[in-house]
Amino acid sequence: MNQPVVLQQMKSKLNGKDFLQISDFTKDELMDLIEFGIKLKNMQKLGEPHRYLEGKTLAMIFEKSSTRTRVSFETGMYQLGGMAQFLNKDDIQMGNGETVADTAKVLSRFVDAIMIRTYGHDIVVELAENATVPVINGLTDDAHPCQVMADLMTIYEKKGSFNGLKLTFVGDGNNMSQSLLMGCAIMGIDCYIAVPKGNEIKKGIFQMAKEKAKLSGAKIVQTYDAQEAVKAADIIYTDVWASMGWEGDLQARLAEFADYQVSEELVNGAKDDYLFMHCLPAKRGEEVAAAVIDGENSVVFDQAENRLHVQKAILATLV
Known part of the structure; x- marks a missing residue:
């Protein structure tokens, strides 16, 4: 052809x-x-x-x-x-x-x-x-990286541009948040990462994202305050709290992340037309409330298709 x-x-x-x-x-x-x-x-x-x-x-x-x-x-x-x-x-x-x-x-x-x-x-x-x-x-x-490419494609389809956007990731400093941070830094999307203490983005990866952000003009922030991080966000993103292959005390993990659920209350701080994103599979009632992931702002299945x-x-x- x-x-x-x-x-x-x-x-x-x-x-x-x-x-x-x-x-x-x-x-x-x-x-x-x-x-x-x-x-x-x-x-x-x-x-x-x-x-x-x-x-x-x-x-x-x-x-x-x-x-x-x-x-x-x-x-x-x-x-x-x-x-x-x-x-x-x-x-x-x-x-x-x-x-x-x-x-x-x-x-x-x-x-x-x-x-x-x-x-x-x-x-x-x-x-x-x-x-x-x-x-x-x-x-x-x-x-x-392939998931982040689908995420960026979805954001571009829904928002028409990357300029002036703020994305907030709430949860674990894992492979998903690390790649997402890098994608935002390169494309010029302000990226706020809200994690519990002890679950931060790897220092080397965070520093590399900072260097990429200097070229694109993106703002890169890591914080422990989820409510502050989601203020005026255009996109709120989360992932499971215990990634595949994670071994440890699940109940302790759930308690550690309890204040980092993307709840109906938390998303009230975002813009009215915010997008909710999740790479799936999701655990409703843990990292995200069912009303959020199944709500009108959710684009999780568009992400999956992309x-x-x-x-x-x-x-x-x-x-």
Whole structure:
């Protein structure tokens, strides 16, 4: 299939590059991917074929399970004319008889791209260093870049611009909030992170976001005061308090985060037309009240859908 000019231009800059973390890309590069994702979304809604990856194959390594990541990547490759292979931790030898480096080299001989959802970020980095095909980070303990791309695409669709926006994340300084902070810093969105003490963003990541924010003009703030952080917010975002793989006393965790629930009372401090966002899955009654996530300001399912479209933009551009 003939590729549109915009895709040809993007490929000239990004073809063959890995997608490991948001900070690896410029504002213009991320904006190109977002706009291309919107174009692909419109094409899919209109039934227009866009099989730009005819005959291409994506290997999907899952050491952590996920509904949205698997279905969106698998469906995306199909709609782009390619195919995806699901490989869970029991299907391959990586880390159990075969090194990450050897796995990368072997898969590179078979497939055109690798997506991995795993624990340590160092695993993704090592995979990319040894693969000769693009590697896409489907999630690590430090970063969730594909989700943030879907979030930015959703914000752009709903607000029409990133200029002058304030996003407040309430909850844990985890992989989601870290990638979101970085995305906001690059795109010029003021970002406030409200966390309980002891659950802050990693210092190195926060400092990098500060440096990115100097270029975009974004304001980056971390605080322990959730009510202050949500004042006049355009977007309120949260995530589960105990991320996948977290081990510890759940009741103690719930008590520690009790004052950081996105409740009906908390969102009263935001703008009337605020967007509520959550990467899902959500636990109603814990990090968010049911009335908020199921209310008229919630765009959580638009976010989930946009994983499909923006990941198609990433795949079509990198492969």
